[in-house]
Amino acid sequence: MSRELPIGLTPPDWLVRNLRPQQAPVNRPAVARAALAMALPLLIGLALGQPAYGALASMGALSGVIGDTADAYRIRILNIAIPQAFGAVGITLGAAVYGHGWLAVTAVTAVALVSGMISTIGAVASVSGLLLLLNSVVGAGLPMPGDWWLAPVLMTGGGLLVLLLALLAWPLRSGVPERAAVAGTYRTVAGLLAASGSTAPGAYEDARHAVTQSLNQSYDLVLAHRARHHGRSPELTRLLAQLNAITPVVEAAPAAHLAGRPLPPEVPAAVRHLAQAVETGFTGPIGLGLPTPTEETGRAVDHALRHTAEVVAAPDVDPLGLVDRLGRPAALRVRAARAAHDVLLSAASWRYGLRLALCIGLAQVLVSIVTVPRSYWVALTITFVLKPDFGSVFSRALLRALGTVAGLVVAAAVLSQVPRGWWDVPVMLLLAPLIPALTPRGYGYQTAAITPVILLLSDILNRQGTALLLPRLVDSLIGCAIALVAGYLLWPESWHTRVGDRLADAVADTARYAESAFGSHVDPPARARMRRRLYRDLSVIRTEFQRALTEPPPTGTRAAAWWPLVVAVERIVDATTAARVRVKHGAEPPSEAEITHVARQLRELSEGLRDTDVLYPVRTDLTGPPDSVLEPLRQEVAAARTIASPHQP
Template sequence: MHVPARISSAVPPWLAHTLRAQRGPVPWSAVVRGALAAGPLLLAAVLWGRPSAGVVAALGAMLAGINDRRGSRRSAVQRLGVPAVAGACGLLLGSYAQEYAASADGQTGAVALIAGLAGLGLVAGAVSAVGPVASAVGTQLLVGAAVGAGMHLPEPGWQRALCYLAGAGWLIALRLLLPSPGAPGAAGSFRFDGERTAVADVYAAIADLLDAAGGPDALARRAALTGALDHAQDALSGPRLRARPSSSAERRLHAQYLAALPLAEAATALAWAGRTLSAQASEGPRRLAAAVRSGDAPGPLPAPARYDAGLRALDDALLHAAEAFDGGTGHLPRSKSRLLPAARRALGPGGREYGVRVALCLGASAAVAQALHHVHWYWLPATAVFLVKPDLGPLVSRVLCRALGTVLGAALFAACAALLPSPYGLVALVALSGALIPVATRHFAAQTAVVTVLVLGLVMVAGEPQAAWSRIGETLLACAIVLIVGHLPLPGHGGSGVRTRLAAAMRAADAYLGHVLSGSDDRAARWALRRAAYRALAQARAASEVSAAELPTLARHTAGAGEVAAMLELIVDTATACAVHLDDTGRVPEQHARHLAALCADLAELTRRKELAEPRSWITTA
């Protein structure tokens, strides 16, 4: 994320976040998939004489396209497919709810429909607190339910669900079958280009961290290395038919990823020491990154000077990596079942709080929409579903971006609808919008504008009247409802999601630090615990940054969470330096021990003062 310094210092955090936009290269492969997804499906349905079926299929492709981010093909199956199944289930439930409401007494049916959506929102909201994929599951479940309950289509519910799955499945098929532009053919099957890119990015991030050691950018580079490791771990752990890698190319990628873990540990220890390193220190990891991308051998790796424990660890890790690149194989350890931790997170304070807010938003928006007797009443609850998602940014930022994006998108669509022939001009507009979604996801207002154009085009192709201006009014109503519900005081502590993330980060740091100080020589276990600690810390820091950018009435509940997360990261960095010295000398240097004890004491005082979490035993006794 990037925002000019003069802007961020001149405006409050909640407004500065609204002005931020992600930066980076255009994801051309995702743009191509977006152009080939919703538009062609809609065109085929129009030519077949079943435009309503094409609308549902295009909707499934559009929502899958919003989740179509960088990563490996197999991880995309889970990231796109599981939410799509949930969306089809929601569409089926909503369709049958529509039939029940139509057959029952008018007021009774409406009340039952509102209660059903609110109850579904309670469950889906709690599930959404588990993680990114679960959040997409909850979103598509509720959007599907709202559309199924409110959009009048000639197809029965089961056919709507199948059309929705077909649309999402078509995008997943494109994701699996189309090669990425510029993917190196010499490195093996293009099926693994996402994995190769992710592993290469890890080695490049290690080199960047070594270059930044001793400078002001060291902490940011270490955070970037954590993100690269998280991404590579996800890319390599996607679903497969066998428990272990089934091809030599895949086994080699796993070995190269595992070889990066001791390099990352050594680089973190060197950056923690705060000494500037020679350019030769980063040359080896850069050659390894180029070798992963090309599939060629890295050649001789320059050895760094071995005058302290960190550089000796770096040299040993480079030798280990050279062996892995010279035909080594490996596989990631089997992950433990995540069902129990996921259930605990969904049923914990964060899941309960978010579930209640989603239920209130969905129920209130459905009730207001029913009272207005609008033909597109389902837009209100569907809009509320997106607005209530905390992973899209702070609440006030989401509301402002949604309102602005809807106004821009509706105005643009109204102009296009007056000029383009129906239905083929609208089909072309839908295809163009689908291609723009991967770029527009960099800012919520831009994404909203593109999705608004696409949805309004689908509505007109389905045979309903042009509804650009009513879309603006209903979006503003949804914004008001979500703002009110989002600021309602609920029983217990506010900011439960942030507190849950901080507690998880403390547990992970506890496990890692305990393993390091125990003197265990099981390095594989240590690297796995270190990965878990940094991953949990990154999630806690991201949650605290979002919370800090809320309006003061909400931000006060988690004031200081960012300080706690930053201090935990310093503790884990120090523990990493201790681990490197233990490997080298068999003991922890006295200055490291004193520094670690001081950090733990400061953290204990900070957690007591901020009342954000119960201090762990290792903090209070350090």
Template sequence: MHLLRTKPVPIHWSQLVRAAVVLSAPIAVGYLVDHIGYGALVSAGALPSITADVVGAYRSRAKRLSGALGAAVFGFALGVLTGADAVLSALVVIGIAAVSALISDAGSNASIAGLQLFVFTVLGTGQSTAGVPAGISLTCFAVGAAWGLFAALVGWTTRATVPERSAVAQVYLELATMLSAAAADDDETALDARYRLTQALNTAYDRLLSARSWLPGRDDTYRKLLNRLVASTPLVEAAVAAVNEGVRPPREVIAHLTDLSTAVLSGAPLPTLPSPPDDRPEQPPAVAALYAALRDLDAEKEQLRRARPAAWRRVWEWLLSLSSGPLTWLAAARLTVCVTLAELTRFYVPNDQSYWITLTVGLVLKPDFGSVFGRAVLRGVGTVVGAGVGGAALALTPHAALFIPLVALFGVGLAFGKGRHYGLLSAFATPLVLIQMALSSGDYEAAPERVVDTMVGCALVLVFGYLLWPGSRRPVLGRRLADVAEAISSYSEYALRPAKDAQRRNERSRRRRKAYRELSDVRTAFLQNVVEPSAAGRQAVAWWPGIVALEQLVDAITAVAVSLDRNVLEPPEESEVRKVRAALAEFSLTVRTGIEPPPVDLPQGDQLAGVRSQLAMALNVITGPDLHTFRHVR
């Protein structure tokens, strides 16, 4: 059932409309000038501008799309120019597969560029036999890439700050949602909203720090947004503390957070602060902290701009990462071996256009895209459905002009399925590419062959890349869980002691964000591994209560930090703080080694009662599963 679940990603209507226009307009122009095949090639060249795009800052998107489209054009050129020689073509595809896997470790942008490089090298080998001159194919494809890039970034001059404002506004909206659920005593919704709040914070910081805050001429706009986001840290901590302590937040605070979100999104002045209730001894410290954080929110504090590392330093760090461990090389070796088997299989398949075998292997085995088993199953099912739809469209469409709305429809489905569900993405991408390739080559009967090719590719992946590949079914979630425990321990060192100066508060905030980001990553890893039928899936199920316990532990630690800031709690003894860190160290060691932990001495003071209960729950979880079954997690 986990394979069928879709991610709750918001619908971005502008992306859906752009996908329809970008992919169908070239075919419409080609039809009007009586060269619909050339229009299909232009449409294919624009395809990476849809599949590689993300919601974010324009500058960040420009870098990502430029790299992805440039890699696609280069790969397509390699495929077209070498496709006539079967042996040379196979060697090129195998080499590109190895390069694609290695550069995936250099970051998200490099990963998507590597994927486009591989995909369009393979598609180029198929296009080389379509009868279209190589020069015309490459020109049309390059024009399509330029068209897709233009359409994606055309709004930069008029909507430059919208993505960043939207990201910051989303933080306040998720805060309001979390507090509203707490006011209604809906613990499940509050926990889910807290997870979405972490994602919103990660997105906002990534956009502002990584993309735009250093741009000359626009510094004031982005620095104000960054300052507002940084100034929200006490507000986030107070809100988490309120939810953790079961406090009902005042309705006016929730309404004010919604108004804050609207004001930030529209660029309007911040709304008037609500009047706090009189300070009373019985007033929960979390409520007082909420009002205090709201009072301080509008104060502008200059933040240091992040120094962007030089390009040569980023390349050097990537090279160091390749030499620091075997994981990247093992992933590259697995992809290379399976692509080699796919290319050898092509020589024994009677169909001359069997390049989809190799394409399927590369898409399923992409090193940083999660479960191989899950992607193989979803790719197979999605392709069968998509090929059926595409084949029916090619066979039953009476007039070439009707392909224009069909491509627009499949483009909308592709943009909708991307990021939500891999099977949904495959189901829309398959008929889209089938129509593009059929129009450019004149082969309208390829759908059944594509189904067979996909099944062969999925079988190669499942047998040689999953069942027979050493370590492919080894549990890996435990290692990430241990990393989370260590990040929480680092955070507790600052959160459970009074923050006497700005430097300690900033460091505490940084470590808190790191802990929540690690928790977000381990949740993602859980969703990727829980679909596995092997020990990795069983370990994911076994460790899920541990993930929840660690999330609640961070919330409890944050509640203590807020109470210390409000001077309503005596600082815990140093020995008590050391007990917390020692217990987390035992948690991490137990998860990594599978050795049952000795009795752990938990803090006993009243100040850390909530922390103690969550620690006990986390330690109970790790002694629950059969540790000998899950011991190989390093």
């Protein structure tokens, strides 16, 4: 018989959310690469009688393993190689100021400022900034063996070994990850069509969110570095055309859902059939077996699917006639200039850089005044924890502490029972694969996997054995405390949810989309890009909402209160898209007055969400014909305004 916990012993929801492991499949090739890339340098170092050199190369391989997350081979080159270059600069700078007291404090703090600022550019820049600072801290806190150039060469070589192992299958699997991603998007669209008209609570909304995420990932994968490849690779051009072709089907799904009737099962089955053709690269006639549509929304879905089938079956695509749904890419020179502008003149860039520099500076001052064994671990902990683009700072500090404790248990067994020397190689073969296997589960699990590996490599460098355990725990806790106080609590923006402001921006963009959706002054590609950005922004809002729920009260409680409005705004965008599809397939277009009225309601809702002290009450004077194509949209706007109304509890 099960027993319930007393109310006082029930863990809070935010803690449960932090500790719950995320579901993710094990990436077996990444597991194998981690084992080989981290154990091989140790083996070579021992064979040459230089185990410290092997340990440094394994440390470099560890950073490569952490960055080995991309599927496409083209992206892996940048995801691993560019951060390794920054890491080499970092270890060189750190080693140059090792043992120089306050000069080292100043230098590492300055590196932290630069690292934080460049981390705001994008994902690759964020990892590059992370490695720049991490290796600077290691170089400034740990004596490097050999000449000044040896440590950066060894660590960079270890990271590039991971890249080399990742690229071995490129000649055999070129284009396979991209095709699999696009086919996966088609399958999520099939799930969306199967959920259209469903009365199950949240079924359609969850399916639509899955489609948005999959589209974002596929576009990012196919269009990555497209300024170089666009128009040159027939394979990428064809995949981009296939992604564009599924978009009308996605646009027709809201109209089918609002019709309130499930689509025939042959419709999602046809999309799965197309997904198989995309994944295998099949070209030629594709039989869909679609039933004859009998109503307006059915015709919209049927027309979109037949167009998609034509694109999937086409053997060649004209790159000059291909419309990029996210806009034509700017030249590399232009994008570099924009990135430099964002780093130097962006308030967010300076704000994050100063937060990181403040915390690192405090840590360096502390360990310079107070004797702390292995003091560089304090700054390393701060560097990992204080990465807002990686998740909530509070959550990462909590999970870092818990993961460190769990990892120390494993490390204690390894350092106390396993003799140093050749036994390090089989131990690394067992520990290294845990890093890519546990990283997708969550940050705490990743920390638990990395901790024994780091301690094993540290012991090879300084031979302190189990004496490393307590300093590692103390330093990690000190680093977490500094990050929480100086990098979190002292910055109100970090513990105030941004869901409201982002929702307000999305509603304002929806107003502009509504005005363009039914007018002739906006060309279809621009309208499609506007719609894609809207759904991408809504996906970001959902991510921000889920992140805020892991914060303790009052942040998590405030975020939970926004959830009904998050769903309401998503339904507004769906209703706008559905109305556009219905007009395109024969419905009576709305008048200019109707469009103006709806856009006015949306802008008032946006202003109310932005300033929660002046929420606007529900208005009843902005109505239209009950049989208008915009009536479902007006109902969704009214529902959202009712939720946001101060007259509600």
